[in-house]
Amino acid sequence: MNVLWIYAHPDPESLNGALRDDGVATLRELGHDVRESDLYAMRWNPVVDVIGAVPEDVRAEHRKLDWADTVIVQFPLWWADTPAILKGWFDRVFVQGYGYDYRDETGHPLRYGNGVLAGKRAMVIVTAGAQADSLGPRGAHGSLDDLMFGVQHGTLFYTGMTVLPPLTVTGTNRMTPERFDCVREELRKRLHSLETADPLPYRTQDGGDYDRRLVLRPDVAAGQAGYGIHLIA
Ligand SMILES: Cc1cc2nc3c(=O)[nH]c(=O)nc-3n(C[C@H](O)[C@H](O)[C@H](O)COP(=O)(O)O)c2cc1C
Known part of the structure; x- marks a missing residue:
């Protein structure tokens, strides 16, 4: 598989950095080709200044997406959402005619399960400081499934991708070495089944x-x- 790993964390020495390194190594051991969009390392400009502009840095991301058959989107939960740099990657890369307003020959807009990125698989990896229960259906922070609706359904599925269940790592404020080993194992398992896992049935x-x-x-x-x-x- 050709896997594009989109990574939105400023610190390579963080929990997210450790999971990204292990995940990319796991995919390569499995024989997959991996390319990365490490948004902070790339100094990605997240700000849309001109609607509809497709500058070279955006075209480069389109080429990576076109190449990929699987897309991993990894980030820490920041203020109940994606970090701004990742939101700005979607804002700038998913332009009109690519991310949205992509139509068939009759003018019918293709979205939610169809679109430019149809046929590709996507998986979110999100880490959160709060404990699992407080990000559950009755948790004060709102359910993590709900918080992920915008990125998973409103963005990845909207543009045609098949969305796999996310890997969620909660309670990161109290991460122990033992727990980290479990999380890393879970990530490896999920990467082994990327091609076969059942998607979210949107x-x-x-x-x-x-x-x-x-x-x-x-x-x-x-x-x-x-x-x-x-x-x-
Ligand atoms: C700016 C900022 C906002 C955050 N907002 C949330 C939040 O809304 N909910 C939550 O559970 N954790 C929140 N956190 C905690 C992060 O999710 C947590 O530190 C991260 O998942 C740990 O991974 P890391 O060590 O790779 O950064 C926030 C952290 C920062 C720095």
């Missing part, structure tokens, strides 16, 4: 569950609300 735009306004038909997940309704139960 409903596709054109699969029949949504009407023309992109609203779920009344009989689908009837009486329910929230991000979970966009997953096939």
Whole structure:
């Protein structure tokens, strides 16, 4: 496989840095080709100054994405979201005609399960200081699944990618060497099954569950609300 590893952390000596190093080494041992977008090391400019501009640094990221058949997106949870540099990577790289407003020959917009990046697999790796329960369905921080909806569904799935369940590492404020070993093992396991793992069963735009306004038909997940309704139960 050709794997593009997008990494958004300023410190290579951090937990995230250690996981990235181990993950990239694991993929290479498995015989995969890996390219990286290490956003801080690249001094990535995250600011959209001109809408629709496609400068050379953005084109270079398009070439990496076109080459990849799998995309790993790794970041620490910062203020309940991705670090700004990663948000700005999506803002600048997923331009009109590439990330959005990509249409078929009839003018129909392709998104949510179809698009320029259709056929590629994506997986999020996110670390969070808070404990798992407090990032669960009744946790004060909001459920991590919900917090990841924007990047996983609104961005990766929107642009056509098949999204694998994320690797979430919670409670990083209390990381022990033993726990780190477990997390590293889990990461290795997930990388071994990248090609075969079942994706998150998101409903596709054109699969029949949504009407023309992109609203779920009344009989689908009837009486329910929230991000979970966009997953096939
Ligand atoms: C600016 C900033 C914002 C953070 N916001 C959150 C947050 O909203 N929720 C959370 O659980 N942890 C938060 N954290 C903790 C980080 O997620 C945690 O430090 C990181 O996952 C640990 O990995 P690292 O050692 O590789 O940085 C924040 C940390 C920083 C520096």
